Amino acid sequence: MGKLTKAAVPVGVVSIVLMLVVPLPAPLLDLLLGFNIAASLLILLVSMNIKRPLDFAIFPSLVLIATLLRLALNVSSTRLVLSDGYAGKVIEAFGHFVIGGSLIVGLVIFIILTIIQFVVITNGAGRVAEVGARFTLDAMPGKQMAIDADLNAGLINEAQARRRRTEVTAEADFYGSMDGASKFVKGDAIAAIIVTLINLIGGFAIGVMQKGMSPGEAVSTYSLLSVGDGLVSQIPALLISTATGLIVTRSAAQGDMGSDLLAQLGRNKQPVRIAGIASIALVLIPGLPKLPFLLIGGVFLLAASRLTEKPETDEDEATPDAAEAAEAQPDSPEAIADRMRVDPLELEVAFDLVELVDTARGGDLLDRVKALRRKVAMETGLVIPLVRTRDNLDLPASQYVIWLNGVPAAKGSSPAGTVLAIGDHLDGLPGKATREPVFGLAAKWVPAELQRQAEMAGATVVDRSSVITTHLAEVVRQNASALLGREDVKVLVEMVRRSHPAVADELTPALLSLGQVQQVLQALLEENVSIRDLVRIFEALSLRAKVSTDLDGLVEAVRNALGAAISHPYVTEDERLHVITLDPSFEQRLLESVRQTEGGQVLALDGNTVDVLVRGCTDLLEDAERLNLSPVLVCSPQVRAALSRLVRQVLPRLSVISYNEVSRTAQIESLGVVSGAYAVR
Missing domain, CATH: 3.40.30.60 (FHIPEP family, domain 1)
Structure with missing residues (x-):
């Protein structure tokens, strides 16, 4: 059934195009004209029962197909009228029974229908569609930002945000398409007028000049059929135009059109009662028939007596309880907590x-x-x-x-x-x-x-x-490091658990808590070390945590496991690693000054030594940066953590790595040595 439905629309469109060039027999034309009227009525009824325009999103394309079908039927009926003087029972019935066989009556009705469709409905619907498209496009940025704000605030999830963005885009596309579809309807009305005039003139000329009919007989035979043909095509066009107007004017409705109409017109008794009294009062005007106005007024008064008037309430004042709840809502713990969230x-x-x-x-x-x-x-x-x-x-x-x-x-x-x-x-x-x-x-x-x-x-x-x-x-x-939260670490651990369950299960919570894992990962990020390779990081933590859970020890164990991956970002395209090193005797002095504190390892140095160290690193770093180089400071693993903690305070752009982390494939190029006296180039 699905394959048949998919093939039906393309086959139907191709068949419509073939109708423009292939003659149709009169019985088949009758069937297609009946289908055209019924399909147009169906489209109108569907447009009245939708709750929002996007529920009928296929409507613009449907308008194009319906317009093409009517034009194809016009061409087919014109071919039969001009060639045979007969175009089937449907057109004949419209030409004789509906308009009483009078050419003047038929033309007047045809012109009135055309004016209603072209001047009133189509123009209005086209204007509403144009304004709707413009306002919808103008409102898109605000709607998109509102969706992003709700997503970031946690009010909706990613799937809901994606669905809302799709709806906003679809709404803009729909109104833009409706703006174009209204032009199809307007063009259809103009084409109907032109085709009817061609049929009138052509039929009269064929009847008089080719078939030797008298002018009256030619008018009776061809002109009535031409007007009937125009009416047959104009009625479906009027239905589609009305459906177009209904679609683009459905704005803030919450239900189908019938329910909204009854609910909104009957919301108050007083207007219905006044309308009934005014209708009855019209019988006092001399010459007006009394019975119609009495009947209408009586129906209105009866309807007013049956209506149950609902008091018009404001959402903020619906009930005292609701009002108290509404007033309390901004100060409720949930609302305050939501505003407190950073x-x-x-x-x-x-x-x-x-x-x-x-x-x-x-x-x-x-x-x-x-x-x-x-x-x-x-x-x-x-x-x-x-x-x-x-x-x-x-x-x-x-x-x-x-x-x-x-x-x-x-x-x-x-x-x-x-x-x-x-x-x-x-x-x-x-x-x-x-x-x-x-x-x-x-x-x-x-x-x-x-x-x-x-x-x-x-x-x-x-x-x-x-x-x-x-x-x-x-x-x-x-x-x-400040952006890595506890929930983020939990997600990372679960990600490793899905691919390497043994690694994650061994580490946490058996050996380290999420908080301790978070501290290690934050320490790595603080020193610009990538934490992508979580499997190796977790394996190194598992081995080290069995010995000690000291933070510096855990971080150094991870760095030792990552090895050359730490220095790789600093290796140039020509496989060179530019380094700043320490004089061995000076490095020994630093190693002897390492002290363990609650905050980790630090260097217990006098002010003069710190100044020499900082000035030496600063000078060499500035020289390297003038050459567009990004060097690293290399030292022994035992002093690296304490030295890095000191250097980050004064030179955050200079990374400190150990000898174990130097890339083995890169060519090492020394930019200078920092000694106890000063920097040696």
Whole structure:
């Protein structure tokens, strides 16, 4: 049955096209004309019983098919009328019985139906469809942001959000299609007028000039059939036009049209009662027939007496209990808890940056944020939380703020109509000088139309969405450890349990709790170590946890297991690893100063030694960065944890790795040695 249904529509459309060129016998034409009228009536009834336009989403395509069918039937009937003077019983009945065999009556009725369809219904429906399409498209960004806000707030899940986004897109597509479908209906009305005029003139000419009929006989034979043909096609067209108007005007209804009509017209007795009294009062006018108005007035008064008037209530004042509940709801524990909840990651944009979020205007910021989440996950192994994006009218123009756990973590600007040109030779370009938000490079916001000139000046040009996304990515990387929550760790453990159940079951909860696993993973992320390889991480933790659960020991055991994977991100394309090393005697002094505290291992050094160490590392790092190199500080495993804890406080961009973590395939290139006296190049 399903295959037959799928094939029926394509076969039907092809058959309709063939009807335009292949003659049809009169009995078959009668059958198709009857089907056309019945199908149009069915479409009208369905459109009256739907609750919302999207329940009849196929309607625009159905209008096109119905219009094509009527035009094909018009062509077929015209061929029979002009060639045989007979086009079947249906057209003959409309030409003789319906209009009484009078050409003038038929033309008048045909013109009236055409005016009703073309001037009144079709024009109105087309205007409503056009306005509906425009308003629906304008409202799409707000609806999309509302869906994202509900998703980030936890009010809906990912599947519900996906379904809502699909409905919003489908609604916009539907109203856009209806705007075009109304043009089909209007074109059908114009075509019906033209075809009827051609039939009248052509039939009269054929009857008089080819068949030798008298003018009266030609009019009686051909013109009445032509008008009957026009009426047969115009009645289904009128039904489809009415259905179109009903579809596009169904706005805030909650039920079918019949139920809404009775419920809303009969909501109050008083208007129905007044209408009945006014109808009866009309009999007092001299000359008006009394019986019709008395009957109508009596029906209205009877209906008013039968109506049960429902008091009009406001949802906020429905009942005292409901009012108390409504008043208490904002202060209920659930509502307060919902407002207290802090989103891990938020992006607030000023009013003039909303266009970057609006996909209808080419905004791709949300798509880039989604891509960023995937990229960060692949690089670090951290699935960052959903980024709640919202507009803030209190922000100055072109400003954006990145919030981390309820605290502003970074701010920036992205002026409309500009691009960010990054480079040192931008004095010849107009614009506002600034600093690139991630690396602090010299930059300038230049007009977008000068992008080509900025590139020719040797600048790197970045669009506004890329600036915000890059800034967000840097904030995420710098604060990756703070974004890894206990629930996230639970998800990661369950992910490992599905693929390697023995590894996960051995580690937790038998050896380590989720909190301890979280601390280890946060420590790794804090030192820019990817946690993607969870299986090896968990295996190393299981072995170490049987000996000790000391945090530094656990972290070093994991780092030792990961080995060269830690230094791999710092290896250049030509397989070089640029390192800064420590003088052996100086490293021995550091090792002797290692002390164990509650917060982990630290270096107990005097101020002068710390200053020498920091200055030596700083100078060598700055020299390397001027050459666009990303070096690492290499030391022994015994001192690495304490040294890294010290270096992160003053030089967070310098990673500290142990000799065990150096890539064995990379070519080591030393940039200098830090000694107790100073840095030796």
